[in-house]
Amino acid sequence: MSTSRRTFLQYSLTAASMLALGPEALAASSKKGTASAKAKLKLLVLGGTSFLGPAFVNAALARGHTLTLFNRGKTRPTLFPNVEKLQGDRDPKKGEGLKALEGRKWDAVLDTSGYYPRMVKASAELLAPNVGHYVYISSISAYANNDVPYENESGPTAKLADPTVETMGPKYENFGGLKRLCEEAVEAALPDRAALIRPGYIVGPDDPTDRFTYWPVRYARGGEMLAPGTPEDPLQIIDVRDLGEWLVRVVENKLTGVYNTTGPEKPWTMGGLFAACKAATGNKSTKPIWVPAEFLARNGEDGEGDIPIWAPPEGKNKGFHLRSIDKAMKAGLKFRPVSVTVKDTLRYFNSLPEERRNKMRAGLSPEREKALLALWAQEEKPAESSPEPPSKPAKRKKGR
Numbered sequence: 001m002s003t004s005r006r007t008f009l010q011y012s013l014t015a016a017s018m019l020a021l022g023p024e025a026l027a028a029s030s031k032k033g034t035a036s037a038k039a040k041l042k043l044l045v046l047g048g049t050s051f052l053g054p055a056f057v058n059a060a061l062a063r064g065h066t067l068t069l070f071n072r073g074k075t076r077p078t079l080f081p082n083v084e085k086l087q088g089d090r091d092p093k094k095g096e097g098l099k100a101l102e103g104r105k106w107d108a109v110l111d112t113s114g115y116y117p118r119m120v121k122a123s124a125e126l127l128a129p130n131v132g133h134y135v136y137i138s139s140i141s142a143y144a145n146n147d148v149p150y151e152n153e154s155g156p157t158a159k160l161a162d163p164t165v166e167t168m169g170p171k172y173e174n175f176g177g178l179k180r181l182c183e184e185a186v187e188a189a190l191p192d193r194a195a196l197i198r199p200g201y202i203v204g205p206d207d208p209t210d211r212f213t214y215w216p217v218r219y220a221r222g223g224e225m226l227a228p229g230t231p232e233d234p235l236q237i238i239d240v241r242d243l244g245e246w247l248v249r250v251v252e253n254k255l256t257g258v259y260n261t262t263g264p265e266k267p268w269t270m271g272g273l274f275a276a277c278k279a280a281t282g283n284k285s286t287k288p289i290w291v292p293a294e295f296l297a298r299n300g301e302d303g304e305g306d307i308p309i310w311a312p313p314e315g316k317n318k319g320f321h322l323r324s325i326d327k328a329m330k331a332g333l334k335f336r337p338v339s340v341t342v343k344d345t346l347r348y349f350n351s352l353p354e355e356r357r358n359k360m361r362a363g364l365s366p367e368r369e370k371a372l373l374a375l376w377a378q379e380e381k382p383a384e385s386s387p388e389p390p391s392k393p394a395k396r397k398k399g400r
């Protein structure tokens with residue numbers, strides 16, 4: 001058996017049994033495999049119960065650290081019954097606001113839930129005297145442009161005309177500029193004690209968006225599948241568990257500064273994604289039909305329509321899926337095989353209740369996919385009758 005196949009099986013079997021057992025079993029079990037940290041830290045998470053938060057909590061518990069979660073108690077309130085929870089709101093104007101954090105000390109804080117500078121400023125300033133290190137989860141959308149392949153952390157950042165705006169905007173166009181302002185608020189409150197993390201698409205089990213999940217699920221359904229662009233179109237994603245584990249190293253090693261965090265380690269492509277989907281699903285009946293970006297753009301799929309994650313690698317999006325991640329890799333960011341991410345994502349989705357599975361939150365509807373494919377077939381090989389024009393996409397939210 002080849003080494004890569006052995007690694008793949010090891011990952012798959014462990015992940016399968018762990019998913020069945022739940023998050024705290026995962027933490028306890030990875031304790032066996034992961035050396036516990038020499039210095040045990042007291043860590044605060046502003047958030048902690050949706051997607052990235054639990055991945056960090058699991059990894060931190062596995063390293064023997066002590067956790068406190070601060071949130072409103074709305075999202076999965078029964079998760080982590082043995083971890084301390086403080087209730088409040090990121091917005092100091094709402095209810096008790098940040099009161100529960102007053103007078104408490106932690107070695108480090110991970111902020112996964114900061115979207116508006118006024119609120120991030122409030123938590124950063126309140127915590128600055130009482131925490132050693134502040135790790136803020138920003139986004140790769142904090143950059144002004146995506147047109148330069150392999151750009152590193154020194155690229156220009158997004159700016160908002162009105163820095164006081166407290167809405168994302170109808171197309172999520174304020175998201176990146178707001179994230180940048182949040183970064184500035186953290187850096188101002190804790191100069192040289194802050195890590196500003198800029199992830200690309202975070203994917204894997206528990207992903208509430210279905211943006212990446214759509215592809216393994218669609219591939220598993222079989223038949224003719226609309227494949228956007230070309231098999232060589234680049235693709236960057238990061239498995240939530242890889243990011244969660246690395247963030248624990250960030251707090252243990254007190255890393256500061258800006259880090260692009262996406263993956264995988266070696267450049268990956270849409271063709272690579274479908275090869276991984278084929279391996280994960282074992283489905284040989286799926287036939288990807290590669291449809292050129294130019295046709296898709298003419299029909300409302302310019303990278304901001306219903307087709308998720310993919311972006312045509314040209315013009316303003318030339319570097320969208322080609323950010324430099326050298327700095328984070330030098331700082332220890334590691335990646336599990338993409339085949340494991342695909343397989344675990346599919347297993348997670350299939351474990352959801354039927355009602356939820358029937359309401360995919362991203363991707364082409366079967367009807368729109370069929371209509372686009374029919375139109376494309378017509379354009380490639382004009383026939384006598386014209387197919388129905390495809391319906392317009394519901395514009396998807398920008399921002400990773």
Ligand SMILES: NC(=O)c1ccc[n+]([C@@H]2O[C@H](COP(=O)([O-])OP(=O)(O)OC[C@H]3O[C@@H](n4cnc5c(N)ncnc54)[C@H](OP(=O)(O)O)[C@@H]3O)[C@@H](O)[C@H]2O)c1
Nearest residue numbers: 047048049050051052053071072073074075090113202400
């Ligand atoms: N997904 C991606 O592809 C992607 C890419 C780049 C960057 N990011 C960034 O990564 C982060 C991931 O977030 P996540 O949702 O996975 O984190 P999480 O920590 O797992 O979940 C969000 C937490 O925030 C809490 N929360 C929400 N609103 C709150 C409020 N007003 N006051 C107090 N707590 C509040 C929620 O609990 P309650 O509801 O109970 O309050 C929940 O515990 C985000 O900052 C996102 O912008 C994501």
